[in-house]
Amino acid sequence: MSEEAGIDFKNMTPASFEEQLPDLFASAEGKLSNDPRLAEFFASNPDCAALVRDFETIAETAKSLFEPTHEPSDSVWSSIASKLKTESQDPAVDLSE
Amino acid sequence: MELQGPLMNQTKPNPGLFKRNPPIAGEAEAIERAKNGDPDAFSKLYALHKRRVYTLCLRMLGNVSEAEDMTQEAFLHLFRKLGSFRGESAFSTWLHRLTVNLVLMHLRKKGLNLVSLEETINPAEEDAPKRDFGSRDPQLAGSVDRVTLERAVSSLPPGYRMVFLLHDVEGFEHNEIATMLECSTGNSKSQLHKARLKLRELLRQPEQLAAVTAIATEVMQ
Numbered sequence: 379m380s381e382e383a384g385i386d387f388k389n390m391t392p393a394s395f396e397e398q399l400p401d402l403f404a405s406a407e408g409k410l411s412n413d414p415r416l417a418e419f420f421a422s423n424p425d426c427a428a429l430v431r432d433f434e435t436i437a438e439t440a441k442s443l444f445e446p447t448h449e450p451s452d453s454v455w456s457s458i459a460s461k462l463k464t465e466s467q468d469p470a471v472d473l474s475e
Numbered sequence: 476m477e478l479q480g481p482l483m484n485q486t487k488p489n490p491g492l493f494k495r496n497p498p499i500a501g502e503a504e505a506i507e508r509a510k511n512g513d514p515d516a517f518s519k520l521y522a523l524h525k526r527r528v529y530t531l532c533l534r535m536l537g538n539v540s541e542a543e544d545m546t547q548e549a550f551l552h553l554f555r556k557l558g559s560f561r562g563e564s565a566f567s568t569w570l571h572r573l574t575v576n577l578v579l580m581h582l583r584k585k586g587l588n589l590v591s592l593e594e595t596i597n598p599a600e601e602d603a604p605k606r607d608f609g610s611r612d613p614q615l616a617g618s619v620d621r622v623t624l625e626r627a628v629s630s631l632p633p634g635y636r637m638v639f640l641l642h643d644v645e646g647f648e649h650n651e652i653a654t655m656l657e658c659s660t661g662n663s664k665s666q667l668h669k670a671r672l673k674l675r676e677l678l679r680q681p682e683q684l685a686a687v688t689a690i691a692t693e694v695m696q
Contacts, residue, residue, distance in 0.1 A: 411540070418574035432675050436674050437671070439618070440628075440643035441644070441646075444646070446531075449523055450529040455518075455521055457547055461551060462514065462551070462554060465476045
């Protein structure tokens with residue numbers, strides 16, 4: 379049973395919509411703004427519709443942050459290589475701390 | 476530092492993460508050679524993944540020095556545990572989960588409560604998103620540029636930022652986040668909702684975003 383099974387989509391208020399929104403987003407298949415069960419509610423509550431569209435815009439843009447934008451300094455690899463060398467020469471050395 | 480229990484488990488592969496982490500040319504061969512102790516293969520794996528691991532650490536920690544330390548820790552851990560990688564998930568997914576868990580352990584050692592129920596119910600007033608249903612505030616123009624969003628994310632309170640990064644950027648599911656953060660799934664959803672509300676608030680008010688990111692930049696340096 380879906381988590382939003384108990385929602386009364388016909389008589390929903392903006393307050394109850396906000397309460398359900400985290401679950402609605404989590405269980406949405408596709409865009410929540412296109413969910414036909416919410417079409418009537420969005421038509422009479424444009425601020426709620428705008429909120430959902432904005433959340434979708436934020437989530438969509440967030441995907442582009444997956445691509446890395448920063449690079450560590452060269453000293454990071456130097457340090458890793460040095461520790462790996464020490465470890466390979468003496469496996470008893472615990473470098474984990 | 477030893478990762479145990481669910482932290483290192485290879486859970487059911489997440490198709491979303493496979494989709495976002497397609498195999499990289501030369502990676503599989505480098506993994507096999509690295510498993511046999513080939514130092515050049517270690518170097519290759521580092522070169523392939525250093526930017527993504529470091530960017531993840533930097534976003535989670537908000538501090539260059541700590542991010543470099545954790546990047547180093549993540550790769551040392553990776554090289555030691557590489558033998559246990561069985562290819563059931565994408566290598567970068569495995570590496571990201573390992574990195575996230577190391578950073579979370581680091582933050583817990585520092586005493587940072589990542590997602591407290593109390594914070595969710597009663598966040599600090601200045602950090603909490605404003606509840607503005609029914610208001611006529613302008614909505615986002617329909618698009619947000621990546622740089623602006625990155626700045627806004629960096630200014631989020633730690634609990635909100637962590638869940639937003641893990642869910643909306645890294646693509647983890649709420650149940651995975653709940654396991655990593657040791658909170659309930661409902662709490663993860665709630666934190667994400669509040670993070671998005673706060674981001675929306677910041678993105679609609681460029682002057683507020685400029686002010687908070689100036690403070691965040693000072694902290695990072």
